[in-house]
Amino acid sequence: MAPDFSSEKELTFTLLGEEQPSLLWGDGARLIFVLYGSVSVLLRGQSEVLSQAGFCLVNPLELCRVSCASGSRALMLTIPQDYIHLSGCLTESRSCTAVDAQTAPQTVCDELRRLMAQTARLYFNRSSRQRLNESVMALLQFLESSFPCIEHNSSEQLSYASIDRITYVLNFIHHHWAENISVAQLAEQIYVSPNYLSRFFSRYLHTTITDYISNLRIQHALRLLREEHTSITETAMRTGFPNTSTFIRKFKQQYGLTPKQFEKQQAERGKALSQNTLLFTKESEDNDLSSLFRYLPLEDAPASQSKTVYSCKVSAADTGTSVQPMWRRLLNFGYAREGLLAAVQQQISRAQRDIGFEYIRFHGIFDDNMQIYQEDEAGQPKPNFLYADMLTDFLVSQGFKLYIELGLMPSALKKYDIFVLNRISNFSVPAQSEKWHFLIVQTLRHWISRYGQEIVRTWRFTVMGIHVPVFTDVSYEEYYEHYRNSWEAVKSVDPGLQFGGPGGFASIAWDADILPDFFRFTVENGCFPDFITTQNYPHHNVETDAEFMHTSVAQDFLPTTLSGDRHFTRNLCGRLCHLLRAIDREQTPIWLEECNSTIWQRDLSGDTCYKAAWLCHSIAENYAAVQAFGYWLLTDFIEERGAFTHIFHGGYGLFTYNGVPKAGWQALCLLRRMGDALLAAGDWYLITRSRTQLHILLFHYCDYDSLYRHRYRRLSQPAEAYRVFREDNVMEVHLEISRLTPQPHQIQRSAITREQGSSFDQWLRWGAPNDLSVDDISQLHLAAQPSYRSELIMPDAQGVFHLQTELQMHEVQLFTIELNS
Structure with missing residues (x-):
C-alpha cells in the first residue's frame, strides 16, 4: 500500500533501516534519533551525515530524505499538528535541522535524548495517554526553548x-x-x-x-x-x-x-x-534501543502507592483434592560432564536434601567429553562407560530416577556440524543410523546390568527436540527417522522402557503442521511417545506477534520475542491437550521438561524477586495440569556461554555458580511447605491443606514490559534489573477464612521481598561488587533467607478470620495456619 501524505493524527514511532530509505513529508513534525551506525539526512537541499546518538528535527511541511547506512538504525517520532497547536510550540520552523552527536552542545543534546527516551518508553509500554501527552509536551517545549526559529520571509x-x-x-x-x-x-x-x-x-x-x-x-x-x-x-x-x-x-x-x-x-x-x-x-x-534508553536516569521510578484490592474466601473445613506437586517431579542441571564437578554435585545434593525431586535431567550423555562412544582400529564401536558410571552412580545414590536425553551426537557419528552457543555439543542426526542404534542398545544394556531392570524401567528416555529442523540443515524427514531409530533401539532392549518426545520450543505447539505431522508419523509407524515432552519458554515467533517491530529480526539471536501472555504456561498445556484429543491420545502424560520465564541466558531480571513470583504463578495455575514442570536450571554453573564477571549475571540457575541461593530457589522452598490437598488456585494465590495445617501462598506476579519483551532494551547494569516490568499497583489482599475453631490459632508468615529473601538485592545494595570475600558470601546466604514471623490469631465467634496483607510488585508471602482440632 502506498503511503498517505494527508494529515497525521496519531503520535507514532517508526524504526528506520537500510532496507527502508524514507521520503518524509507531512503536516506533523518529525524527530529522528540515530540508534546506531550512521544516517544520511537530505533536508532543504543540504545533506548531513549523523553518527550514533545524533538527531534531526524535520519541521512540518518540509520534505526530508533519510537513508540509513548498512547495519544502521534510526528511531523516528512523528508529532501530529494537534499536539503542536495544543502546546503552542513549533508554530515556526526551528533551526534544529540536523545535529551530530560529535559536534552538538552536550547538555542540550542529552536532555533532548532523555525526553525522547522517556516518550518512547511510555509509548511502547502503553502507558496512560495522560502521561504520554505530558512527556510529548515537555519535549515540544524543550525544542521551542532550545532551538531558535529560522529566518525567512512570508513569501x-x-x-x-x-x-x-x-x-x-x-x-x-x-x-x-x-x-x-x-x-x-x-x-x-x-x-x-x-x-x-x-x-x-x-x-x-x-x-x-x-x-x-x-x-x-x-x-x-x-x-x-x-x-x-x-x-x-x-x-x-x-x-x-x-x-x-x-x-x-x-x-x-x-x-x-x-x-x-x-x-x-x-x-x-x-x-x-x-x-x-x-x-x-x-x-x-x-542491536536494540539501548543507545536511546541509556539516557534515562538510572534510579528506579518511585513505586506505585495506589492499591488494587484482591478478595478470596476459603473454608478450613474443606478437604480439597489430593495432588502430587508436578514441579517436584523433575530437576534439571546443565550437561553430563558438569555433573562430575564437586560444585555442581554439592548443589544437586542440597536440592535433594531441602526439597526432594523424583527425576533428574541433563544434556550431553553422549558428548565427546563423556567418552562413551569409542571405535577400535577397524572402525567398530567400543563403548567406554567410565565417566558415565561416575555420574549415574552419584545421581542414583542421591535417590533420583534418571531422565536421559539420548544425545548429543558423538563426532564420530555426526552427519552435520550443529553447535549450541559456546559448546562443542553437536545437535546433528547420525550419519550411520545402525551405529547410533548400537550405541543406544549397548548403553541401556549396561545400565540394566549395573542397576537392574526394575530400576531402569522407572527411568525415562528422550532424544533431541523437534525444534532442531526449524533452525538447522536437519530436515523433518531426517528428524523423524532419528526419532524412530532411537525409539526402536530403546524398545528392542525392553518394551517396558519409557520413551518420550518430541521436545522442542513451546511455539511449535501453535504451528499448524509440526506437531500434527509428528503425531501422524509416529502413529503410522507404531512409535508414538509414551509421554509428550516440550520446553516451556514463553515466547512467540515474530511473525505472529502483534507488537513485533522490525528491529527484532536484526538482532543476533532467535527471531522470537517473549510472550505477553501472562497465562502462557496454562495456554501451552491447553494447546497440547487439544492436539492430543484430536488424535484420541488425551490420556498421554505431558512433561514440561524445561521451563523458564525467559529465552535469554544473560537476563539479570531472572536473578531478582521476579523469578520467585513467576515460579509461584506458573506452578499455581498448572498445579494438576501436567505430570512434570522441570525448571531450567538448578545452577548457573553451565558451560554454555562465555565467562561471566559477576556472581549475578542473569544466568538461568536457582543458585549462583558458587551455591548462593536466589529468590527463585526460596520460592520453591516455600512451595515445598504446601500441603498435599489442593483447595484453590488462581492468578495470585495457591491454597492447600495438610492434616493439621492450612497453607496460603500469595504472589504479586508482574510480567515484562513491551520494550524488554522485544529485546529493544537490554539490561547492561545490575541496577536496571527491576526496570523492565509493567508498572502495577500494590496488591491489597482480603482473605476470609471460615470454619476455624473459635480459639487462638498459630499463624506463621514467611515472605520473599527485596529487603529479605533476595541475595541479589543484598548484592545490589553493596554496589554490585565483582570481588566478594568469604564473609561476603556468608552474608549473601543469610540475606537469601525469607523473612519470618509467628503470632496468634483469634477467629470470631462464628469461626471466621479476616486475613489482610499487602504485596509489592514481585513479592511472595506464605501463611501457615495451625488447625486446632
Whole structure:
C-alpha cells in the first residue's frame, strides 16, 4: 500500500533501516534519533551525515530524505499538528535541522535524548495517554526553548492551497510510481503548467520531480532485490525504469555500488548470519534501543502507592483434592560432564536434601567429553562407560530416577556440524543410523546390568527436540527417522522402557503442521511417545506477534520475542491437550521438561524477586495440569556461554555458580511447605491443606514490559534489573477464612521481598561488587533467607478470620495456619 501524505493524527514511532530509505513529508513534525551506525539526512537541499546518538528535527511541511547506512538504525517520532497547536510550540520552523552527536552542545543534546527516551518508553509500554501527552509536551517545549526559529520571509510560507497541491501530487506519485509518469501529466492533475509545477516542487521540496520519482523507484527496487531476489532486468522493468542501464546508473548514484554488487553484499551477510547454530551468541548493545534508553536516569521510578484490592474466601473445613506437586517431579542441571564437578554435585545434593525431586535431567550423555562412544582400529564401536558410571552412580545414590536425553551426537557419528552457543555439543542426526542404534542398545544394556531392570524401567528416555529442523540443515524427514531409530533401539532392549518426545520450543505447539505431522508419523509407524515432552519458554515467533517491530529480526539471536501472555504456561498445556484429543491420545502424560520465564541466558531480571513470583504463578495455575514442570536450571554453573564477571549475571540457575541461593530457589522452598490437598488456585494465590495445617501462598506476579519483551532494551547494569516490568499497583489482599475453631490459632508468615529473601538485592545494595570475600558470601546466604514471623490469631465467634496483607510488585508471602482440632 502506498503511503498517505494527508494529515497525521496519531503520535507514532517508526524504526528506520537500510532496507527502508524514507521520503518524509507531512503536516506533523518529525524527530529522528540515530540508534546506531550512521544516517544520511537530505533536508532543504543540504545533506548531513549523523553518527550514533545524533538527531534531526524535520519541521512540518518540509520534505526530508533519510537513508540509513548498512547495519544502521534510526528511531523516528512523528508529532501530529494537534499536539503542536495544543502546546503552542513549533508554530515556526526551528533551526534544529540536523545535529551530530560529535559536534552538538552536550547538555542540550542529552536532555533532548532523555525526553525522547522517556516518550518512547511510555509509548511502547502503553502507558496512560495522560502521561504520554505530558512527556510529548515537555519535549515540544524543550525544542521551542532550545532551538531558535529560522529566518525567512512570508513569501516562503505555503498557503493551504499549495499544501493541498503538494499532498495530491505526492499521493499520485506514490500510487503510480511504477508507471511512466511525466511532469506534464502531474501538472494536468492539479491544473497548473509543467514549468510552474517543476519550479514549485524544486522550491519547496528542494528536489526535482524526476529525482523524487527515481529515488522512490530505487526504494522499491531495493525491496525486490532483498526480499524477492529478482533479476536486475526484472527489477528494472517492475520499478518503472525505461531500461536496465538507467536503473543501474541511478542505483549506483544513490548507493555507491551496482545492484549486482549489492546482491553479493547481501548474500555474504546472509551467509554469516545463517551458520548452523541453534542460538546466536553475539549480543551487542547496538542491536536494540539501548543507545536511546541509556539516557534515562538510572534510579528506579518511585513505586506505585495506589492499591488494587484482591478478595478470596476459603473454608478450613474443606478437604480439597489430593495432588502430587508436578514441579517436584523433575530437576534439571546443565550437561553430563558438569555433573562430575564437586560444585555442581554439592548443589544437586542440597536440592535433594531441602526439597526432594523424583527425576533428574541433563544434556550431553553422549558428548565427546563423556567418552562413551569409542571405535577400535577397524572402525567398530567400543563403548567406554567410565565417566558415565561416575555420574549415574552419584545421581542414583542421591535417590533420583534418571531422565536421559539420548544425545548429543558423538563426532564420530555426526552427519552435520550443529553447535549450541559456546559448546562443542553437536545437535546433528547420525550419519550411520545402525551405529547410533548400537550405541543406544549397548548403553541401556549396561545400565540394566549395573542397576537392574526394575530400576531402569522407572527411568525415562528422550532424544533431541523437534525444534532442531526449524533452525538447522536437519530436515523433518531426517528428524523423524532419528526419532524412530532411537525409539526402536530403546524398545528392542525392553518394551517396558519409557520413551518420550518430541521436545522442542513451546511455539511449535501453535504451528499448524509440526506437531500434527509428528503425531501422524509416529502413529503410522507404531512409535508414538509414551509421554509428550516440550520446553516451556514463553515466547512467540515474530511473525505472529502483534507488537513485533522490525528491529527484532536484526538482532543476533532467535527471531522470537517473549510472550505477553501472562497465562502462557496454562495456554501451552491447553494447546497440547487439544492436539492430543484430536488424535484420541488425551490420556498421554505431558512433561514440561524445561521451563523458564525467559529465552535469554544473560537476563539479570531472572536473578531478582521476579523469578520467585513467576515460579509461584506458573506452578499455581498448572498445579494438576501436567505430570512434570522441570525448571531450567538448578545452577548457573553451565558451560554454555562465555565467562561471566559477576556472581549475578542473569544466568538461568536457582543458585549462583558458587551455591548462593536466589529468590527463585526460596520460592520453591516455600512451595515445598504446601500441603498435599489442593483447595484453590488462581492468578495470585495457591491454597492447600495438610492434616493439621492450612497453607496460603500469595504472589504479586508482574510480567515484562513491551520494550524488554522485544529485546529493544537490554539490561547492561545490575541496577536496571527491576526496570523492565509493567508498572502495577500494590496488591491489597482480603482473605476470609471460615470454619476455624473459635480459639487462638498459630499463624506463621514467611515472605520473599527485596529487603529479605533476595541475595541479589543484598548484592545490589553493596554496589554490585565483582570481588566478594568469604564473609561476603556468608552474608549473601543469610540475606537469601525469607523473612519470618509467628503470632496468634483469634477467629470470631462464628469461626471466621479476616486475613489482610499487602504485596509489592514481585513479592511472595506464605501463611501457615495451625488447625486446632
